[in-house]
Amino acid sequence: MWRSSGLSVSYTSLRESNLRSVREAIRGGSYMSHTSGLGKGYLQTNIAILPQAFALDFMRYCQRNPKPCPLTGVSDTGNPIMFTLGRDLDIRTDVPAYCVYRDGVLAETLTDISGLWNEDLVAFALGCSFTFEHALQHAGISLWHIDHNKTVPMFRTNIDTVAAGPFSGKMVVSMRMVAPDRLDDVIAISKAFPMAHGAPIHWGDPNTIGISDASSPDWGDCVPVPGDQVPVFWACGVTPQVAIQQARPPLCITHKPGHMLITDIPEDAEVTVMRSQNRT
Amino acid sequence: MWRSSGLSVSYTSLRESNLRSVREAIRGGSYMSHTSGLGKGYLQTNIAILPQAFALDFMRYCQRNPKPCPLTGVSDTGNPIMFTLGRDLDIRTDVPAYCVYRDGVLAETLTDISGLWNEDLVAFALGCSFTFEHALQHAGISLWHIDHNKTVPMFRTNIDTVAAGPFSGKMVVSMRMVAPDRLDDVIAISKAFPMAHGAPIHWGDPNTIGISDASSPDWGDCVPVPGDQVPVFWACGVTPQVAIQQARPPLCITHKPGHMLITDIPEDAEVTVMRSQNRT
Structure with a gap:
């Protein structure tokens, strides 16, 4: 209702x-x-x-x-x-x-x-992910989707999750573009929040995890993918929704x-x- | 068998x-x-x-x-x-x-x-706790019970765990004596291992958590309790065994x-x- x-x-x-x-x-x-x-x-x-x-x-x-x-x-x-x-x-x-x-x-x-x-x-x-995003912002790392009031782009990967009973499926990730000189900070800061997806699961070439076009997300909004920044991927809370739909x-x-x-x-x-x- | x-x-x-x-x-x-x-x-x-x-x-x-x-x-x-x-x-x-x-x-x-x-x-x-104990040793922090081939002393506290169905009971803690100048290190190092009990739940006066005599553990071996060291208490894996016995x-x-x-x-x-x- x-x-x-x-x-x-x-x-x-x-x-x-x-x-x-x-x-x-x-x-x-x-x-x-x-x-x-x-x-x-x-x-x-x-x-x-x-x-x-x-x-x-x-x-x-x-x-x-x-x-x-x-x-x-x-x-x-x-x-x-x-x-x-x-x-x-x-x-x-x-x-x-x-x-x-x-x-x-x-x-x-x-x-x-x-x-x-x-x-x-x-x-x-x-x-x-709100939790580690706030920590990144406090460390002076800007996040394009927040600055522009957009939803973070999310992608289905080629990474299998570990099944349990009827629940299974590919991992979904969110992507944020990071300046190369802040990459180590971004990894260390987010790793400190295991209850908010922790450290990224991948950074660099999106193809490695089965993403053919980083400018065309499966969920969320498109963001610019400038060549002088690194795409960084975190495990995403949409993953369990996919597993539930499968179950x-x-x-x-x-x-x-x-x-x-x-x-x-x-x-x-x-x-x-x-x-x-x-x-x- | x-x-x-x-x-x-x-x-x-x-x-x-x-x-x-x-x-x-x-x-x-x-x-x-x-x-x-x-x-x-x-x-x-x-x-x-x-x-x-x-x-x-x-x-x-x-x-x-x-x-x-x-x-x-x-x-x-x-x-x-x-x-x-x-x-x-x-x-x-x-x-x-x-x-x-x-x-x-x-x-x-x-x-x-x-x-x-x-x-x-x-x-x-x-x-x-073996996990964070190894990390403490690598940081040059000696642990009396390991140096003397004893079992760490464990105590029943006055802290209630959060019940779930038939499982409930008081929290059990293990105690290690720490030099005051290493206390901050000990807290920070163990906090980095959430899958090994994480940061201590208490340090200082044992009475605060319902332990009347730190030299007389409920499980494990007695250890010396020198006045120039701080007793530090971590949540202990014996806690679920107590909850199971209760269930x-x-x-x-x-x-x-x-x-x-x-x-x-x-x-x-x-x-x-x-x-x-x-x-x-």
């Missing part, structure tokens, strides 16, 4: 708001757009919700592919409160927009999944790309688990 | 052997003792084997408590080959000694669990403490997953 919202809140005003206000706007349905730059300093995550029968294999898939699928939180079966990631996070309402897949096919897009949640579902939160569970709910769950966990936390948990 | 071994192999001779020879000696039953210092440079892990009905909750427990329970590998249900951790690792034979728990109580100790393995079991590998599964098999699985994964790998997997 689309939430019956009151007045809608603008992205610009929310960008200056604190985490509490951002969450209230999302929960109440007055903000339904992307979360880049919102809730500054707090961990944002990809979301996948699956029936319990698929949960063990999906966790194995994440454990075996930690760079595309860094697992930052898992709900109890049937409990919509993600108590390890926040004081009152409710996975039914606290993501701005959701995609609902039935048998692996996109069926609808919603801003509230209270009507779909049931006792058999398990919600998974996976780290996302064709009867029901799967994900966040709408770019519309992430904003948690109460500081972005630079060593461990993505709240010290005091609220289980209600 | 105890393996029908040929000639037994001494610890001293195995210490100089390569990984292949160490594995063959363990698999063949000619070496049944502790693995500290063996297979130098390769990741060693704690082991827990559980019926599939407990596997999802145990994985959730590990995800929620990543410092005591850093999950480095999970088998397919019923498949004893840990293909993400080695070329031919067989969990039934490749650990020097196992403890078998029935309903949470130690029932027997074996050196081969081929007779117990069945289609319903899932094997979990969890990182261990009382009908069957659980662990490694015998100190008798670890030695994997094919380099100790300093960013990701504890083999690039090419052998699924046979």
Whole structure:
């Protein structure tokens, strides 16, 4: 269902708001757009919700592919409160927009999944690239897609992920162009965030990982590919969505790309688990 | 069953052997003792084997408590080959000694669990402190228990782990005494190994975390506690064993403490997953 919202809140005003206000706007349905730059300093995550029968294999898939699928939180079966990631996070309402897949096919897009949640579902939160992008920016490394308000370009590679049960498929990567003299910094900085895809999986010739045209992404926006910069590729959170579509569970709910769950966990936390948990 | 071994192999001779020879000696039953210092440079892990009905909750427990329970590998249900951790690792034979728990109580100790393995079991590998201890030694930081061939002292704390299903309990920590001028180094070095318990969870007054007498550990050996050194505490791999005993599964098999699985994964790998997997 689309939430019956009151007045809608603008992205610009929310960008200056604190985490509490951002969450209230999302929960109440007055903000339904992307979360880049919102809730500054707090961990944002990809979301996948699956029936319990698929949960063990999906966790194995994440454990075996930690760079595309860094697992930052898992709900109890049937409990919509993600108590390890926040004081009152409710996975039914606290993501701005959701995609609902039935048998692996996109069926609808919603801003509230209270009507779909049931006792058999398990919600998974996976780290996302916003975290290391912020760290790169703090180090003075500019990112073209952010400076130009575009979505990072993403590509399907020729790299097989490690299968688990019905979950398998090629790894998806995101690409950022980096000046050669900052390449070592970029690698070292992102490596320090294993819960946000960690170090890049490849840099240099895109053909090596099966990308024939770096100016034509499979997802996201095109970016310039200047010859004096190095294309750098990170494992991407779209990878598990591809694996889920391949597994064709009867029901799967994900966040709408770019519309992430904003948690109460500081972005630079060593461990993505709240010290005091609220289980209600 | 105890393996029908040929000639037994001494610890001293195995210490100089390569990984292949160490594995063959363990698999063949000619070496049944502790693995500290063996297979130098390769990741060693704690082991827990559980019926599939407990596997999802145990994985959730590990995800929620990543410092005591850093999950480095999970088998397919019923498949004893840990293909993400080695070329031919067989969990039934490749650990020097196992403890078998029935309903949470130690029932027997074996050196081969081929007779117990069945289609319903899932094997979990969890990182261990050997990894960061080696890194500390390389940085010139001496560790008393290693220099004196003792087991590190371990203590039950007053810190609750985050429960998942039937798994819960207090965190167990290991203690190492550190010179004050090396404390910052010790914290930074161990933090770089999240798959080996990461940074310490506490340093200084043991009472703060519920330890009344640092010279009297709950597991392992006593060590001197000199007043000019700082006691430093790390989350410990005994924690999940306590949680498992609390959960009382009908069957659980662990490694015998100190008798670890030695994997094919380099100790300093960013990701504890083999690039090419052998699924046979």
